[in-house]
Amino acid sequence: xxxxxxxxxxxxxxxxxxxxxxxxxxxxxxxxxxxxxxxxxxxxxxxxxxxxxxxxxxxxxxxxxxxxxxxxxxxxxxxxxxxxxxxxxxxxxxxxxxxxxxxxxxxxxxxxxxxxxxxxxxxxxxxxxxxxxxxxxxxxxxxxxxxxxxxxxxxxxxxxxxxxxxxxxxxxxxxxxxxxxxxxxxxxxxxxxxxxxxxxxxxxxxxxxxxxxxxxxxxxxxxxxxxxxxxxxxxxxxxxxxxxxxxxxxxxxxxxxxxxxxxxxxx
Amino acid sequence: xxxxxxxxxxxxxxxxxxxxxxxxxxxxxxxxxxxxxxxxxxxxxxxxxxxxxxxxxxxxxxxxxxxxxxxxxxxxxxxx
Numbered sequence: 001x002x003x004x005x006x007x008x009x010x011x012x013x014x015x016x017x018x019x020x021x022x023x024x025x026x027x028x029x030x031x032x033x034x035x036x037x038x039x040x041x042x043x044x045x046x047x048x049x050x051x052x053x054x055x056x057x058x059x060x061x062x063x064x065x066x067x068x069x070x071x072x073x074x075x076x077x078x079x080x081x082x083x084x085x086x087x088x089x090x091x092x093x094x095x096x097x098x099x100x101x102x103x104x105x106x107x108x109x110x111x112x113x114x115x116x117x118x119x120x121x122x123x124x125x126x127x128x129x130x131x132x133x134x135x136x137x138x139x140x141x142x143x144x145x146x147x148x149x150x151x152x153x154x155x156x157x158x159x160x161x162x163x164x165x166x167x168x169x170x171x172x173x174x175x176x177x178x179x180x181x182x183x184x185x186x187x188x189x190x191x192x193x194x195x196x197x198x199x200x201x202x203x204x205x206x207x208x209x210x211x212x213x214x215x216x217x218x219x220x221x222x223x224x225x226x227x228x229x230x231x232x233x234x235x236x237x238x239x240x241x242x243x244x245x246x247x248x249x250x251x252x253x254x255x256x257x258x259x260x261x262x263x264x265x266x267x
Numbered sequence: 268x269x270x271x272x273x274x275x276x277x278x279x280x281x282x283x284x285x286x287x288x289x290x291x292x293x294x295x296x297x298x299x300x301x302x303x304x305x306x307x308x309x310x311x312x313x314x315x316x317x318x319x320x321x322x323x324x325x326x327x328x329x330x331x332x333x334x335x336x337x338x339x340x341x342x343x344x345x346x347x
Contacts, residue, residue, distance in 0.1 A: 027308070063308050118308065138315050142327070177326040178311075180318045262300050263307050263331060 001048035004041075008034040011041055017207045018045065018052050018109065022059040022066060030122045030154070031070030035096055042103040049108050053215065054207035057104075057130060058114040058200045065115045065139070066123020069154070075253040087245050090153075094237045097122075097154050101129040105159070106228050108219040110210045114203035115139045116196075120178070125154035128163070131226065132191045134206065135181045136199040141189065142178030147266040148252040153240035158232035164188060176266070268347055274321075275340040281320055282313060282336070295337040323347060 003012040008024035020041060022028040030038075045055070059065045078086035104111055104126075113127035115135040120142045127133050127141075143152050151157060151173070160169045168187045172179065184190040194202040210218065243249060252267075259265040269277070275295045283290040286303040293302055300310065310330075317339065318325055323346040333339055 118311065137319060138312065140311060140315055144327075175326065175328070177328060180315055180324070182319070183324065262334075263310070266327070266331070 001044055001052070004044070006037040006040070009037040009041060011044070013048060013052055015208075016051065016053045016211050017204070018048060018055045020055065020057045022057070023061060025061065026067075027061060027063050027118060028059055028066035028123060029070035029072075030066065030068065030097070030126070031073040032093075034070075035093065035100070038100045039096065042100050045107065045109075046103065052109055053211040053213070053218065055104070055107065055109045055111045055130075056114055056200070056203045056207055057111070057126065058203065059116070062117070064117025064123075065113070065119040066126060067118055068121025068123045068125075068144075071148075071253060072257050075250075075257045083245055087241050090244050091237065091241050094153050094240060098233055098237065101126065101155050102228055102230070102233070105129040105155075105226070108215075108222065110207070110218060110222065112203045112206060114199040115141075115190075116199050121145060121152065121156075122154045125152055125156040125159070128156060128159040131222065132206065133184075133189060134192045134194060134199050134203045135184065135190045136194045137181055137196050139181045139184070139190070139199070140178045141172075141184050142176070143172050144176045144178075144266055146173060147176040148256055149246065149249040150243055151236070151240055153236065155233050155236060157236050158229040161232065162227070162229055269344075271337075271340055271344055274343055274347075275337055277320070278317065278336050278340055278343070281316060285313070285316055293336065295340070296335050298334045299336055299339070300334060317343060321347065 001013040004010060010021045012019060024034055078089055111130040112132045112134055113130040115127055115133055116139055119127055119139055121144060124141050143156060145152050164187055181190055181193050185193055192202055255265045279293045280290060282303055283293055288303060314325055314330060321343050323343055325342060329342055
């Protein structure tokens with residue numbers, strides 16, 4: 001795998017560990033640019049799996065891992081289109097991001113999200129596609145979508161349902177509140193807590209350990225432990241598109257995007 | 268259990284340390300966005316530091332509209 005520096009992402013492989021760095025300002029919002037580069041990344045990743053043992057995904061931005069989907073782009077791109085075309089565009093984007101996250105989810109590599117700071121919405125869904133989440137003490141996890149009349153659309157609900165108890169899933173989704181790292185570890189979401197600013201170092205240490213294992217056994221174990229909930233993921237796309245077509249969502253997105261208040265519009 | 272004044276004082280000390288502002292320049296009724304010169308992401312960082320320090324959970328929706336150190340202290344008191 002060649003070293004690559006894109007506008008939103010960079011990646012390289014060192015000693016059998018692939019590292020994917022997120023660096024799109026302001027906070028790794030996932031829009032068209034990031035999606036284009038994520039697609040390039042997973043295509044290259046699939047060719048590198050025979051020579052690598054682990055993948056680490058992390059952010060180089062100080063504020064955190066990712067603020068999630070690029071809601072500004074989502075709103076402005078479809079604003080002047082008829083609703084059926086707007087929904088078709090959203091569906092196409094969801095299909096593309098699902099393909100990317102499904103590849104990461106099912107990758108034969110052991111995948112680690114090294115998280116600090118904000119890990120919200122689509123960024124949280126990217127982390128959930130990984131096998132392990134290693135987070136520092138300032139990490140914060142949230143699905144705020146219901147506060148804007150939506151549900152997570154990048155595979156978050158099926159993956160949460162796979163990994164956590166349903167009561168916790170309901171808490172995260174139905175309240176839209178954020179969890180700090182202690183709470184996230186207590187419910188089983190975070191595997192290791194690192195000191196502030198040390199998540200990547202701990203992830204690298206973990207990846208080095210994983211690299212000692214027999215490849216065939218490591219891959220077989222992951223396939224046995226971690227089924228990808230493809231049917232539920234399809235249902236999530238349909239549900240998201242149905243909700244997205246409602247006028248209330250357009251209004252909530254408009255208020256969120258146009259707000260100049262100190263605190264974002266999140267009712 | 269600490270009093271509201273004690274909790275407020277703890278918040279002021281913590282905010283002064285982490286956002287590098289002189290403690291004596293902060294007062295309980297101050298607007299922390301203005302006094303600390305922070306944006307919403309940094310306010311979220313402050314929330315996380317307060318949760319870690321006081322070992323409480325502070326749901327985001329309870330923080331909507333909260334702008335003073337004293338109001339922050341009241342929210343924390345209700346969770347201690």
